[in-house]
Amino acid sequence: MPETPTMPHAPRSISLTADSTALEVRLAARHGDFTGHTSGVASAHVQVNLAILPAALADDFRRFCELNPVPCPLLGVSEPGSPAIPGLGQDLDIRTDVPRYHIWRNGERVSEVTDLRAYWRDDLVTFALGCSFSFEHALLAEGIPLRHVSEGRNVAMYRTNIPTKPVGVFSGPTVVSMRPLKAADAIRAVQITARTPQVHGAPIHIGDPALIGISDINQPDYGDAVAVHDDELPVFWACGVTPQAAIVAARPAFCITHAPGYMLVTDKLNSEL
Amino acid sequence: MPETPTMPHAPRSISLTADSTALEVRLAARHGDFTGHTSGVASAHVQVNLAILPAALADDFRRFCELNPVPCPLLGVSEPGSPAIPGLGQDLDIRTDVPRYHIWRNGERVSEVTDLRAYWRDDLVTFALGCSFSFEHALLAEGIPLRHVSEGRNVAMYRTNIPTKPVGVFSGPTVVSMRPLKAADAIRAVQITARTPQVHGAPIHIGDPALIGISDINQPDYGDAVAVHDDELPVFWACGVTPQAAIVAARPAFCITHAPGYMLVTDKLNSEL
Known part of the structure; x- marks a missing residue:
């Protein structure tokens, strides 16, 4: 297996793009040529x-x-x-x-x-x-703007008061990701994301964060805060940080x-x- | 054609129900035996x-x-x-x-x-x-409560600042009907009503009424006001009063x-x- 002997974690100037194949990304990671985040890379792929x-x-x-x-x-x-x-x-x-x-x-x-x-x-x-990268791809393709993407931030994530169903040692709150959307976009986003139950499906909450136990929308538990404008609704999807x-x-x-x-x-x- | 000669508008004690056929309802109206509102009558029918x-x-x-x-x-x-x-x-x-x-x-x-x-x-x-009777039928069938139905009121309707596309003498604002729903029900209602574009489809707005030009949610322009509770969102659908x-x-x-x-x-x- 090839190695980069002197600086194993420093990426070479390999150019991975939205059009890269999944195997190209995996091989670049395998060979130490890519250690970056994967947002926007090989974007057609799950x-x-x-x-x-x-x-x-x-x-x-x-x-x-x-x-x-x-x-x-x-x-x-x-x-x-x-x-x-x-x-x-x-x-x-x-x-x-x-x-x-x-x-x-x-x-x-x-x-x-x-x-x-x-x-x-x-x-x-x-x-x-x-x-959620999968459904964000679908939202952007349908022309729905995502503030954390346009601002180059990680999505804002919150622990809620919605419990998971416990099994053995595994339990805890549902974690959600939040995207601020204008109402008309929120309505379209519900329809678009409902089509992909394998990647969290439709939102689980829209509107008042306190109703799902989020006390301060400006203080996410994970990721980066983004502004919610006066003409927007915070829209909350179940998040893959829940199992983690x-x-x-x-x-x-x-x-x-x-x-x-x-x-x-x-x-x-x-x-x- | 049969007539009720002495009291043409007084309904006889004909019993129309949710299970009546559409033709039964039309014949009862035709013969002066039914002059009531049609909410809940022949409910499988458009x-x-x-x-x-x-x-x-x-x-x-x-x-x-x-x-x-x-x-x-x-x-x-x-x-x-x-x-x-x-x-x-x-x-x-x-x-x-x-x-x-x-x-x-x-x-x-x-x-x-x-x-x-x-x-x-x-x-x-x-x-x-x-x-909207058609989609309300679908919402109720999916277990989504509708306050104006349970309270026996007409749905609340409002003129908005969303213009229709004018043709000849016909123009004016889009009129909407509003149903207060908990967020999780609003999300399901979007998905359910999106399936029936022939009866107004998905909501056109959720949340702040002022964003679509409604200054007082407690003063509908048509129909009856219903309460919007603190844990609910007002959900607005385009309404057939618009053409009227x-x-x-x-x-x-x-x-x-x-x-x-x-x-x-x-x-x-x-x-x-």
């Missing part, structure tokens, strides 16, 4: 959230996702120890093909790495979960996630969802 | 708004509806002078089959009648327009409409829309 857990926790986590499909839309699961995820990509190696990973021990993040091979274990099961928050709260002795925004790019097309 | 205009105005009005299909969804048009509307019902006589009609002269309502035969002219063209308001504003020398709430019940099923 990008996924990752949760990598010891097999002893896998059955409960799978059930947690199945009982909470709106925030936790399961798109693929690996065999224990296997670096492949059936159905999500040819020549896909989960240990190397994501630009950045987070390593967690006992619920604490202990490092951010660009290669998992030193951490890999034969009992690790990888879960791939749908991501449930895992962290479960404090497993060991687990791995992608770094938020640094996703696995799959061969699946958004248009297939 | 009910329509009526505008009956002299042929000289018909081309412009048809074009007005075609250019403004969301508030003015045209479901049928008669030949001049014909009491039938092709496609909307067997044995349908527009002159007798609606429980109550309004007669207009120069933009003023001059009478409410239960039979048009004394007013009929060979140049009258009947326009049948989709009505455009006709009244055009002040034609003569025209006829149904009395609001007293609709023509067609053979078409809501499930066909």
Whole structure:
């Protein structure tokens, strides 16, 4: 496997674009040529959230996702120890093909790495979960402006008072992402995102943040705050950070996630969802 | 044709229900046995708004509806002078089959009648327009509560600052109906009503009434006010009163409409829309 021996994490000047293929992005990540966030890269392709857990926790986590499909839309699961995820990509190696990973021990993040091979274990099961990048692609294609995209920020995310259905050690609040939209765009966005239940589907709330337990819209729990103008409604979708928050709260002795925004790019097309 | 000679407008104790056929309702209206409002009657069937205009105005009005299909969804048009509307019902006589009609002269309502035969002219063209009863049927069937229905009121309607596209003498604001809904129900209602563009489709506004020119939500321009609770959003749909308001504003020398709430019940099923 090629390496960049002197500066393993510094990206070479490889140019990945919206038109890159998914395999090009994965190979660039694998070879240390791409360690950036994947927003806007290979944009026709489904990008996924990752949760990598010891097999002893896998059955409960799978059930947690199945009982909470709106925030936790399961798109693929690996065999224990296997670096492949059936159905999500040819020549896909989960240990190397994501630009950045987070390593967690006992619920604490202990490092951010660009290669998992030193951490890999034969009992690790990888879960791939749908991501809002897919529906944002559809919203932008329909001419609905997204402020965090135009401002180059991460989307604003909040913990709510809407509980998930608990399974074993996995429980916790539904986390939502928020996009401010004019009412007419919000109405169209409901219709557009309802078509893709595999990537969170329709919004779960519109309007007053306090009704879902958000006390200050200007203080997101994750991501970046964006302004909500007087002629806009805050529109809230269930978010893939929900399963990650449930895992962290479960404090497993060991687990791995992608770094938020640094996703696995799959061969699946958004248009297939 | 049977008549009730002594009290032509007093209904006999005929029992029309949600399960009545459309023809039963039309025959009861025709024979003077039913002069009530049609909400909840023959509920599987499409009910329509009526505008009956002299042929000289018909081309412009048809074009007005075609250019403004969301508030003015045209479901049928008669030949001049014909009491039938092709496609909307067997044995349908527009002159007798609606429980109550309004007669207009120069933009003023001059009478409410239960039979048009004394007013009929060979140049009258009947326009049948989709009505929110159809989508309310769908909303209730999906378990979405509608306050004006549970309180036995007419829906609240408002003139907005959203202009229609004018044609000839026909112009004016889009009129909307408003239903207060919890956010989760509003999101489902968008999806449900988007499926039926022939009866106004998805809402055109959600939230702040002032953004569409409504200064006081407690003072509807038509229908009855209903409370909007703190945990609800006002949801606004384009309304079939829009074409009626455009006709009244055009002040034609003569025209006829149904009395609001007293609709023509067609053979078409809501499930066909």
